[in-house]
Amino acid sequence: MDSTRKSILIILAFFSIYCIWGSTYLLNKVVVSEVSPLFLASIRFFCAGILIFGIAKILKISLKASTIQLKNSALAGFLFLVYGNGVFVWALKYVDSGFAALIAATQPLFVIFLMRILQGSKIQTKSIIGVVLGVIGMYLLVSQDTLQLDQNGIIGIVVIFTCVLSWSYGSIFVSKADLPKNFFVATGYQMVFASLFLVIFSLTVKEVWTSPLKWSINAQGAMLLLIVFGGIVAFTAFNYLLKEVSTEKVSTSAYVNPVIALFLGWYVLDEQITKQSIVAAVVLLTGVYFINSKKKIIIFSRFKRKKLQNLKK
Template structure:
């Protein structure tokens, strides 16, 4: 046991496995929470508790406040990464299975690559282009199959919302690189979540004021699990890991999240796993792997 703890590489991978497991099962709890309250109300509770927990960690670590000129950029990241992403995801979860939703959202690296070409001046190599096309084909296989199978309109709209959420997440990553790259990631995460939560609270008040909210033991557990554990604590550990592992390994390891999300949704929520989802997921994972690994090789070549 002592030897295991001293094996830093093995410990890092153990932490990655635990984090991605927690993020995967969080999708099930996000879906289950809709039986107790509206999607925006749950998001407000979740990220409210998550933001408070993250800010307490920042205070405990005695981190300084961001520079004044960076506050506006942090607000933008908060709107893109927290407000838009999770309002759309939670609304989409009303009509789309949790497992499928997690797969669609984790197409984010594909959209990040597209946006990085436009706004960061990155070039698309042949391998990266192939990866993007493969990933897009996988996404079309998942969503397009539903479209041609004449599923209900709400499901198609829900899937479209989650795609937009993935694009917004990718945009927040690019914006961070443009405007906030020099700031500590944990500091940015804490304050962007704070501002993003304000946007979610505003949406909840406007859209769900007066709707029933059942704060029972189970629903409170969902809020605490997704807000404190999956958001605040897991992100804190994740940022520590990012200082110890390379970005490609980090990016590819997040592909475990939709895999776990699909598995737990099947086990706990009895959601069906169709062949279109399996084949589409494989193509998306392959596409992201190709774009990330080819990009890393290019950086090494420079």
């Protein structure tokens, strides 16, 4: 693959995890008002996984995977889609959604420090600045609402932190794991395994199951978009990026998604956007720039040069 085509694919992939995943806040809100969260996720990922396998067959893409690749796919599906996504939605029953979004914004920080602990990776100054700006921006975004926690709130907070940790570790794991070489197929296996786990969890907590035929047209339409775009397109892009760019750059979607959700809420649901929201969006995107930028921070590079010159003297 030539460098130009690869660059275009990376840009499109980032667009997918930034904008498409940002829209899933709105879509999930529509569906979860009628459908139990774990049951919702199991249907979403099962349908997406089966569609991926069907498309792969039509395109004559091999579905073969070794035993270790299947095991890794099952683990990745659990870390991302079962715990990182499904359990997160379940925990929202006990925690204010704004506060949950603030916790989720710590994902890039989790990724950077996990990479430091597990891989010995050096934490770059611009990455730290980007993470700090991201957390500040997210705080500005959600602090406009009064965060109220009931007596079960502390449990919800702990669970959400573990969900963010699960997604962060999953990002690092997938970047190095032996998975099916085709990103499309790898995504399909992760989704099918995740759907099986989610069905088991849904039955365990005794969720109410309702036939999709009984859902409203809005819920059915939202689910279709979640399956095709939120699942197949965006998650395949996510798996692709984890193999092509640094994990901390991929994790910046945790900052951009809430901003996209904010503006979609304004456009679709006529929700008010305040000046503080706009400032928060600017701070968030600036944080993303610092993490994604390949340029060195001039002020620090000059400082290092002067320090070296003084040592030579």
